[in-house]
Amino acid sequence: MDYISIIFGQVGGTYAFFICSNSFFHKKDFSNKRKMYDKIFHVINGPIFNNRVIFTCFFLKLNNQLVSEKISIFGYLFTTVIFMCAPHF
């Protein structure tokens, strides 16, 4: 079974979401929250979510630009740990 994780939030003045599975990691920015939610909804209903278990889904609000640049790494590490543990859940 494949797992997929979504982390979304506000990064400085930009809204962004990250999706991460055990085979890819993607990031997408948006200029407003509505657009981001629309896209998340769009993607969750789309083919890349087929047959995958969604694991995490939460909102991060990060104003510090320095931290925001690290969010990808954070997201990746977080989901990697989740996936490693996933079979045991």
Added chain:
Amino acid sequence: MAAFDRIKSGIPGLDKALDNIRLGDNVVWNVTNLNEFSYFVNPYVKQAKEDNRNLIYIRFANHPPLIEMTEEDFRLLEMEQNNPDTEFSMIERDGIKIYYVDPYKQFETFTLEVHRIIEKEGFDAFYVFDCLSDLQAVWSTDLMMGNFFKVTCPFLFQLDTVAFFPILRGRHSYDAIAKIRETTQLFLNVYSNSPEEVYVTPLKVWNRYSQTMFLGHKFNPITGFVKVLQDGQEVSKYYKTINSDKYQNEQTLDSWERYMLQLRREYGEGRNIDEECDKISELMMTKDEKMLSKIRQYFTFEDYITIYDRRVGSGLVGGKTCGMLLARKIIEKDRPDIYGNFEPDDSFYIGSDLFYTYIVSNDLWDLRVNQRTEEGYYKYGKELEEALKKGTFSDQIKKEFIRILDYFGQNPIIVRSSSFLEDGYGNAFAGKYESVFCVNRGTLEERLAAFEEAVKVVYSSTMNVSALEYRKLNGLDDADEQMALLVQRVSGSYYDDYFFPTAAGVGFSYSPYSPLPDMDNSKGMLRLVMGLGTKAVDRTKKDYPRIINLDKPELTMMKDIKEKHRYSQHYLDVIDLKNISLHDISIDEGLDIIPKYAKKVLIEHDRDAERLFRERGQRREIVFVNCEGIVKNHEFIDEMKEILNTLETAYDYPVDIEYTVNFGEDNSFNINLLQCRPLQVSTNNEDIEMPEDKNVFFHIKESSMGMSRKNKIDAICYVDPHKYYEYPYAQKSSLSRVISEVNAYCRNNDKTAMLIVPGRIGTSSPELGIPVVFADISHFSAILEEAYSEVGYMPELSFGSHMFQDLVEAEIYYGALFENEKKIEFNRDMMFEYPNILKDINPNLSEDIYSMVQVIDFDDNEAEFYHDMNKDETMCIFK
């Protein structure tokens, strides 16, 4: 970047004209040649690089690359293809990723690989795809090219990508172009007079509109200038260009149709088209190399044309259809004398592409993709099975179905599965996919609805659990399995409200069972029933088909008239025209409605019973159906022998066939060959190889019967010959009860069991062997008789005559442990290392029985049983 954000195409004038290409757009360029496409793709690539886009080129075609590629690039890409450590064949240089995907892997595998690339590359990627028309060239059909686009385009859209697709004008049917136009966001027509004078006409620009957007635009690739054509003079020049001769070859026909049209012309002109015939056989018949070579040997261009004319949709006609057509052709060419007695074939063939089109058009593609995963194999298989039953067909396909129904009128038809993998060498898929009878009565709408339902049932059967299991077992779970269909007229006659053939059945060119030791199994065997052949194909408890061993056709193993009655057919399958259904009726009812001449060939009189009635002054006819008249018809039997023999020689392999036979008043008959395939010699269709250096329990040669098999054995029941001999004669018969109890234990606990007994099983004389009846041993999968010459026990490979029929029907293995060179090894003592569980089965038996009958249950440490019918070799090992 967000969805629908404007991007730069590299041609500012074009951006203005189209109100910009947006993220999520798929842009299809309908061009005359790929040179025209280069005017647009080069600026696009340049701009994407400048904007630091994730630029990806999907290479799959044979035409020159659409972006610059060096010899080195090709070499590296080829190396990547052969690199087992990488998932994709991909190289990256100058900010462009170049992927190679092989379209020869066929539609499903190719499409899934492209999807995985798209998924890996994620959001906002910029793509250039090779020319879609090349897919059509490889898959030989517009339909599948359209299906690829239809499932890929939404995927790209979802990830906010921009993708450029070229397609060549005049190469595709209007339907295919319409499908692409309907799915894509931008569809642009391109014409050119010279490299400085290129015209672009947007035919579709999704979600954007301007007063001039859909007018022609003139583009100069050298200056990059784009101008809307509004000036009268320029407009007339534009129309002159698009109406010029070179743009007048657009056709409504599929490329495949055009190809066949051209070949017909060439053939008519007397040109040699042998090479083309090879190509047609590959594109229309099968991908099975062995079958292909036979087809090429026997089929002419005219045969292909006949098949082509009766095919609906494109793609292959499938394994079953190929087998049937090839077998008929072999007989027609090699035995024209017999072919004269054949009913002509007027079947229709529904091409395999229609199956995927049905999946794609009913939005089931995602479900199909999920089903291809390991976790989803069964789970989504079930869901897909249900969904396939509920889909709808397009009007175009319905029209084709009506053409079939119009041809058959109100004659009953059968819709049979004919999948890619079916009936090939080694993959019979026997009984795994459905066949559905259509009574074909009522108004055209009713008949069409029933026909559509039948097609859906067969389509959905690709996902039924037993088919999925069979495919997994044979390592075919990852193979493309497209379902083609064979639509056959049911052969038979109208009798009152029923419809059925005089007789039907199956035939094997090699008989796995022989009732007598000196019989020649290579002559083959027939199973024959009155009415529809379903009674001969499916095993039913209440009916017995007539088994004819072609070496001695008239030989029957029934020793008296009572057995003849019992082992005869009591019901026949018919098509009920009144109630529009398929069911069985009693033999008496069936015999009442058929004409005398047909009855004559099906029945045998019980003269003794009739005489008894006569003596009482009653004239009564006592008959039973065992197709005696047909068996005694030497001409028919000889022809069947010849058919099987001819087919086996042509196939270089034993075959099995399905057939019907209809008799006329003058005893003349017509045979209809419905199916032919390489004989499935094994029960589970695996190659049987005898294991080496194992814990051998026994190993025997040339002393067994039954299909090849490899299975586990959970339990063994062994009767000691010496102790059986010493057991009081009067009590010997009680052993059958003990065996019956062991049989019940195995049945109730679902154990695969083996029985080893002294002498001849099922004999009526206890001194020769244990006098069991079939019910006592019905659950054993293998039965062996052991020789013990000291006291005169000698196996006889005959099953004990009256059990022969039951054992053949139950596909039970039968072997003998002789005391000669045929017995290579038999380590009896190995059994006694296990505890005897007979006491657990029945604690009330005498000690003599417990010491005589050893029953072992392996629990986890099972035994394995191997039997190879071709080599006539059997082995059992303990693990």
